[in-house]
Amino acid sequence: MFKGADIIEDLENQLEFLKNKKSFLDEESIKLPSERFTRYLNLFLQPRSLRDLIEDKFSNLSE
């Protein structure tokens, strides 16, 4: 496993925690401003994008 994997995993856990907080807001019918909501959604793309970046780095190193 590469060195950054556990860091990304930890961030994913924090993302799950945030998701839980968002569910609470939804339950209470509390809406986020649209710009904030977009940023919230974008956060979920981050782990994949970081993993890709890390893979790229390592593949460049091995070449």
Next chain:
Amino acid sequence: MAILKDISKYLKYVSITENEMIRNMKIQIYNKKRRHDSEAEEQVDEAAQDQDIEDALLQKSASSISEDQAPEKAQKKESHQVGPELTAEEQLESALEHLEITQDEYSDKLFELTNAYWDIQEKYQNQYDFGIILLDLETVKKQISSKIEALISKLQARAVSTFTSKMDELDKKFQFIENKLTATHYTIDDVLE
């Protein structure tokens, strides 16, 4: 006038500020936490007493430990009760400062406020005609309702703000790692860092 007495219980929402409401919520959480902690302590003590005779030796050592701790507990309790009032207040203030409002507490308060809002709207008429007395509650109802609405929206805004600050925190962490990954590295050590 039973109606006046009844509606007066909602006047607390008119006089309370957002900060006071938040403080009260935090105090409730703090008290719940303290109650929970003391209950847990009692349960531990009871469990120690209920141990089987087969575990006599273990029990003996457990009781000797609890005896050792007893003076500490007593001291702790004493310091809570006998300590100077200002210190206790300072302790409370410091605890409240670092206390985060729980989701349950948010839900309970929002539920309470929403209920109060609809009670005011539905339970009371705008006017009561008692013959020689005409009781006009329209203004009072409006004042209480609008104050409750304001408290609800402030509480919701606070929940959003707490959420977005956590979101920003996480976003920063992602950005930090992304910056590290996209930065130009000159050595293998830089990459592995």
